[in-house]
Amino acid sequence: MATIYQKHENWSSRATFLLAAIGAAVGLGNIWKFPYITGQNGGGAFVLVYLLAVFLVALPILIAEIAVGRWGQQSPPNAMANVASSQGRSKAWSVVGWFGMLAAYLIGTYYSVIAGWTVVYIFKNARGDFSGQDAASVSAQFDTLLASPWQMIAWHAIFMGFATFILMRGVQKGIEAAVKVLMPALFALLLAMVVYGIVEGDMARTLQFMFNWDLSAIDGGVILVAVGQAFFSIGVAMGLMMGFGAYLPRDVSIGRSAVIIATADTGVAIVAGLAIFPVVFANGLDPAEGPGLVFVSLPIAFGSVTGGLIFGTLFFILLFFAALTSVIGVLEPMIAWWQERFGLRRSLAALYVCLSLFVLGLGTVFSFNLWSQWRPLAAFDRFASFGYFEILDYVTANLMMPVSGFLLALFVGWLVKPEAIAAELQMKNPALFRVWFWLLRWVAPVSIALILYSVL
Numbered sequence: 417m418a419t420i421y422q423k424h425e426n427w428s429s430r431a432t433f434l435l436a437a438i439g440a441a442v443g444l445g446n447i448w449k450f451p452y453i454t455g456q457n458g459g460g461a462f463v464l465v466y467l468l469a470v471f472l473v474a475l476p477i478l479i480a481e482i483a484v485g486r487w488g489q490q491s492p493p494n495a496m497a498n499v500a501s502s503q504g505r506s507k508a509w510s511v512v513g514w515f516g517m518l519a520a521y522l523i524g525t526y527y528s529v530i531a532g533w534t535v536v537y538i539f540k541n542a543r544g545d546f547s548g549q550d551a552a553s554v555s556a557q558f559d560t561l562l563a564s565p566w567q568m569i570a571w572h573a574i575f576m577g578f579a580t581f582i583l584m585r586g587v588q589k590g591i592e593a594a595v596k597v598l599m600p601a602l603f604a605l606l607l608a609m610v611v612y613g614i615v616e617g618d619m620a621r622t623l624q625f626m627f628n629w630d631l632s633a634i635d636g637g638v639i640l641v642a643v644g645q646a647f648f649s650i651g652v653a654m655g656l657m658m659g660f661g662a663y664l665p666r667d668v669s670i671g672r673s674a675v676i677i678a679t680a681d682t683g684v685a686i687v688a689g690l691a692i693f694p695v696v697f698a699n700g701l702d703p704a705e706g707p708g709l710v711f712v713s714l715p716i717a718f719g720s721v722t723g724g725l726i727f728g729t730l731f732f733i734l735l736f737f738a739a740l741t742s743v744i745g746v747l748e749p750m751i752a753w754w755q756e757r758f759g760l761r762r763s764l765a766a767l768y769v770c771l772s773l774f775v776l777g778l779g780t781v782f783s784f785n786l787w788s789q790w791r792p793l794a795a796f797d798r799f800a801s802f803g804y805f806e807i808l809d810y811v812t813a814n815l816m817m818p819v820s821g822f823l824l825a826l827f828v829g830w831l832v833k834p835e836a837i838a839a840e841l842q843m844k845n846p847a848l849f850r851v852w853f854w855l856l857r858w859v860a861p862v863s864i865a866l867i868l869y870s871v872l
Contacts, residue, residue, distance in 0.1 A: 424489075424752060425587040427660075430668045432592045437651075437660050437673070438680045439595035440745025442602070443738045444530055445649040446685040448710045451692045453645055455703030459625040461633035463686075465642035470682050473863050474646040476855040477821045478657055479674040480828040481516075483840045485661025486670065491753035492517045492655035495662060496827075503832050512823045517655035517753070519816035520746035523648070524773050526780035526808055527746070528579070531739035532571030533711055534732050536561060541728040546719030551699055554715045558708050562784040569781055575736075576774045579743050583751060583766040587663055591744055598737040605734050606684065608727075609691035616721060617694025625703065626689055636870040643867055644813040650681050651745060653821035659749030671843050671852070710735075747773065780805050815868070822864040829857035 427433040454462050487502075488495025492513030500509040540546065546554055561567060582590040613619050647653050657677075664670070692710060695717040696703050705712065718728025747769055754765035783790075783804035792807060793799035799807060828837060834853065843849040 424663055424755075426663050426665055428588055428592060430665070430673070432588075432596070433660065433664055433668065434673060434676055435595045435599055436591050436741070436745070437657065437677050439599045439738070439741035440656055440660065441649065441651040441677060441681040441742070442599065442684045443742030444527060444735075445645070445742070446681065447606075447688045447692075447735060447738065448530065450645065450649060450685040451689050451696075452704070452706055452709040453641060454626065454689055455693075455696075455705065455709065457638050457641055458630070458633040459703070460628040461630050462638055462642055463626050463689075464629045464631075465634055465639055466646055466685075467682065469639075469643045469646040469863075470650065470678055472855060473643060473821075473860045474650050474652045475674060475678045476852055476860050477825055478650060478652050478678060479671055479841070479852060480824055480837075480856055481652065481657045482661035482664065482670050482674055483837060484824070484828065485658035486664045486666070487840050488658075489662050491662070491756055492658045492749050493753060494756055495658055499832065500827070503836065505827075505831050509827055509831075512820060512827060513655060513658065515816060515823070516653050516658065516820040517749050519812045519820060520651075520654035520656055521750055521773065522776075522808060522816075523654070523812050524743055524746045525776040526805055527739070528576055528743050528773060529568065529572045529777050529780040531736065531743060532568065532573075532575040533561065534736040534739055535571050535574055536567070537711060537715070537732045538729055538736060541715065541718055541732055542725065544725055546715040546728070547724065549716070549719050551701055551712065551716055554719070555708070555712050557715075558711050565781055565785045568784065569778065572777055572781060573774065575740070575743075576770055576777075578740055579747070580766060580770040582740070582744055583747060583770060584763040586762055591741075591748070594737070594744070595741050598734065599741065602734045602738050603684070605731055606687050606691055609731070610687060612717070612721065613691055613694030616698065616717070618697035619690075619694045621697045622690060622693040625693060625697075626686075636867070640814055640867050640870065643818060643864065647817040647821060648813045649685055650678055651742075653817045653824060654746060655749040656745045659752055660745070662752070669843075670841050671848070780808065818864045818868060822861050822868070825856050825860040825864070829853065829861070 427436065484499050485492070485495050488498040490498060493510040494513070496513040497507040497510040500507055540557070545557065582594050584590070613622065651657055692713055693703060696709070696713045699713065699716050701713050714731070715728065718724035718731070721727070750769045751762070751765045754760055754769060755762060787804055790803060791800060792804060793802060802810065838849055841849065
């Protein structure tokens with residue numbers, strides 16, 4: 417069957433594009449993953465490398481990705497093919513779009529399961545399950561949730577039901593409507609959490625932990641995780657921003673928009689650390705606790721502070737919506753491709769994609785209980801302790817996304833005519849264009865190549 421190209425909706429304005437892009441980037445990667453990854457990788461040393469990775473590696477690729485999306489006007493594989501064809505290059509470069517889109521889809525299969533935890537915690541906090549509870553009790557409640565596959569499946573299904581409903585409604589009526597109110601509210605609440613950390617938590621130790629940059633703690637492993645987290649957090653090399661770029665009007669500045677997206681996303685990650693670590697240290701918890709950090713440390717705070725029932729419930733509601741906008745973002749490119757490839761109605765394409773993601777997400781559900789002892793790659797020393805979820809997380813964030821970013825940087829930096837990409841970006845300052853182009857051509861691919869070499 418021949419590929420069917422369809423014209424998609426556009427964002428109603430630059431502001432709604434930014435809200436949607438920031439909403440897709442800001443989510444569990446910032447509030448759930450960044451704090452515990454920071455804890456596991458030495459604190460300040462990791463934060464320093466992460467900041468460098470964001471602005472020297474991820475941001476140049478983000479600009480290129482949005483530009484290719486707007487230029488190609490289609491889902492990532494077809495956008496890459498369109499741009500490649502216009503530059504006299506092989507349409508086989510569509511593989512870059514496929515690689516990123518598949519990485520995002522696989523991330524969605526476990527992201528949605530973890531997002532389901534936020535739904536559980538809305539009700540648990542509202543019932544007062546954490547009131548007056550110590551760390552051991554709150555940890556036990558979290559462990560009980562993970563041990564029950566049926567509970568996790570139910571919450572996973574509820575979360576995907578919300579995502580499916582929004583995606584079936586389309587870009588303007590669905591995605592835009594969801595992010596206009598929810599993301600500003602999340603930002604405000606995170607700042608309120610920081611204030612609480614200053615008053616009730618151990619902010620002094622937090623600042624030392626996050627900003628005491630001990631360079632001796634930096635090694636190849638820290639750099640790899642930092643770059644992977646930068647890509648994961650901002651949504652680079654996942655097809656997400658390329659897909660969103662396809663809906664972007666031509667009068668919007670890509671460079672300025674990308675800087676706003678990267679800065680806002682990074683700011684939220686840092687603020688999340690400043691909100692969570694004071695509670696962690698004040699309650700004697702381990703900052704390297706792992707994926708359950710947010711679901712253990714924050715409930716302790718909510719259970720001990722006046723107004724915790726209301727404040728905590730609102731936080732988990734907003735965390736739920738932050739996760740929702742992110743899942744919407746990673747699924748949108750796949751839905752667009754289904755529409756283009758098979759000529760499906762928007763609602764039917766969204767239903768197919770969301771249903772398949774729910775089914776594949778069961779693997780993550782089982783990795784915390786029925787498959788908890790299964791080590792698929794036990795024959796390899798590096799992955800001997802990895803379960804299904806850890807492997808999926810590692811491969812997508814630390815291998816697939818960097819490879820996708822590497823190939824995209826090579827394509828735009830070396831195979832697209834400089835004057836053609838300059839015309840698409842329309843940067844008014846030639847010096848800024850030259851700096852960006854140099855970072856895209858040299859710093860981004862060389863950095864990613866060295867990192868990949870260190871782990872292969």
